[in-house]
Amino acid sequence: MSAPSAATTVPAPTVRIRSIPASAGLRWIRLALRAFVRQPGGFMGMFGLFLLAMLLLSIPLALLVPLAQAIHLDTFVVSMLGLVLMPLLSLSFMLATEAVTNDLRIRPGLFFAPLRASAPQRRALIEVGLAYVAMSLAAWYVGNGLDGGETAKWFTDRMMMPPEGAAAPQALAPLSDSARIVVFLKVAVVALGSIPLWHAPALIHWGRYGAAKAMFASVVAMWRTRAALAVFALGWFALSFALTSVLALLELMLGNSVVVLGVAVMLSWAVSALFYVTLWFGFADTFEITSTSTFRTVMADAAPPAP
Numbered sequence: 001m002s003a004p005s006a007a008t009t010v011p012a013p014t015v016r017i018r019s020i021p022a023s024a025g026l027r028w029i030r031l032a033l034r035a036f037v038r039q040p041g042g043f044m045g046m047f048g049l050f051l052l053a054m055l056l057l058s059i060p061l062a063l064l065v066p067l068a069q070a071i072h073l074d075t076f077v078v079s080m081l082g083l084v085l086m087p088l089l090s091l092s093f094m095l096a097t098e099a100v101t102n103d104l105r106i107r108p109g110l111f112f113a114p115l116r117a118s119a120p121q122r123r124a125l126i127e128v129g130l131a132y133v134a135m136s137l138a139a140w141y142v143g144n145g146l147d148g149g150e151t152a153k154w155f156t157d158r159m160m161m162p163p164e165g166a167a168a169p170q171a172l173a174p175l176s177d178s179a180r181i182v183v184f185l186k187v188a189v190v191a192l193g194s195i196p197l198w199h200a201p202a203l204i205h206w207g208r209y210g211a212a213k214a215m216f217a218s219v220v221a222m223w224r225t226r227a228a229l230a231v232f233a234l235g236w237f238a239l240s241f242a243l244t245s246v247l248a249l250l251e252l253m254l255g256n257s258v259v260v261l262g263v264a265v266m267l268s269w270a271v272s273a274l275f276y277v278t279l280w281f282g283f284a285d286t287f288e289i290t291s292t293s294t295f296r297t298v299m300a301d302a303a304p305p306a307p
Contacts, residue, residue: 012207012208013206013207013208013289013290014289014290015203015207015209015217015287015288015289016287016288016289016290017217017220017221017224017225017286017287017288018285018286018287018288019224020225020228020285020286021227021228022227022228022230022231023228023231024225024228024231024285025227025228025229025230025231025232025233025234025235026231026232026235027281028228028232028278028281028282028285029232029235029236029239029278031278031281032097032274032277032278032280032281033274035097035100035101035277036270036273036274036277038100039100039105039106040270040273042096042100042105042106043093043096043106043273043274043276043277044269044270044273045106045108046092046093046096046106046108046110046111046273046276047089047093047269047272047273047276048269049092049108049111050085050088050089050092050111053085053088053111054082054085057081057082057085058079058082061078061079061081061082062078064078064081065078076137076140077137080133080136080137080140081133083129083132083133083136084126084129084130084132084133085129086128086129086132086197087114087125087128087129087132087197087200087201087204088111088114088115088125088129088201089276090201090202090276090279091113091114091125091201091202091205092110092111092112092113092114093273093276093277093279093280094202094205094279094280094283095110095113095114096110096277097277097279097280097281098280101280114201114205117205120210121204121205121208123211124204124209124210124211124214125201125204125205125211127211128197128200128201128204128211128214128215131193131196131197131200131211131215132197135189135190135193135194135197136190138189138193139186139189139190139193140186142185142186142189143182143183143185143186143189146178146181146182146185195218195219195222196215196216196218196219197215197218198218198222199214199217199218199221199222199283199286199287200214200215200217200218201214202279202283202287203217203218203287206287206289207287207289221286221287225286228282229282232278232282236275239271240271243267243271246267247260247263247264247267250263
């Protein structure tokens with residue numbers, strides 16, 4: 001009897017969208033908080049690795065700025081190319097969260113684990129990353145076309161620090177009514193553009209989908225689980241409001257001190273990491289994947305997981 005061929009391919013996983021209750025949205029946040037407090041340094045370190053990767057990527061991208069200027073291309077396009085790393089960020093956090101739920105330590109190598117996948121999966125992740133770039137550029141150019149760049153200049157003026165020894169800057173004029181509408185439209189474009197990208201990286205990694213199929217499945221899944229996602233959004237709004245209130249109270253008690261600034265930076269860092277922790281729980285509950293490789297869901301149909 002001949003030996004099995006080495007070229008035998010592993011059957012593709014079977015992916016099914018599950019029916020989940022609206023209350024699952026709050027459960028994702030609660031489970032994420034439980035996982036985060038187990039290894040807060042690990043999760044915040046993962047987010048720090050992403051920021052470092054963005055910084056390192058910005059160095060070669062800076063070399064493209066003269067070329068963009070030579071062909072009369074907005075240099076903002078070059079800066080947006082760094083968003084191609086977004087699928088790597090979400091996937092690395094999912095792998096880290098899965099490790100924590102399995103009582104494993106978060107390792108820095110998890111950040112690069114998605115890059116060790118097959119060539120078609122890496123190519124699909126790059127395509128999804130380019131979709132992030134296209135979405136951001138669409139929001140930027142559509143908004144600037146509607147208000148003549150007023151909102152872009154308004155935000156830029158507020159981010160620029162005055163030179164040392166310069167006189168105090170004059171108070172900047174508030175946004176016009178039309179510019180406020182443009183800000184809302186930019187947020188709406190990003191929100192709508194995020195729908196096909198929400199689950200896409202995970203479907204590429206665990207479901208072995210191509211980029212187009214993964215983005216389509218993400219749209220279908222988010223529509224079918226819209227009630228849970230609405231509760232999830234409300235839960236995040238409540239959590240963000242509570243944290244903002246804490247910072248406002250600290251500022252009232254301590255003024256604009258270095259302590260308040262440090263707390264604000266650390267809270268912002270932690271909340272950003274916590275958001276990406278929730279992605280694993282939402283994905284694992286939304287999709288049922290039958291595969292030869294291990295895939296653990298974290299929420300049973302009838303009862304929450306044991307603490």
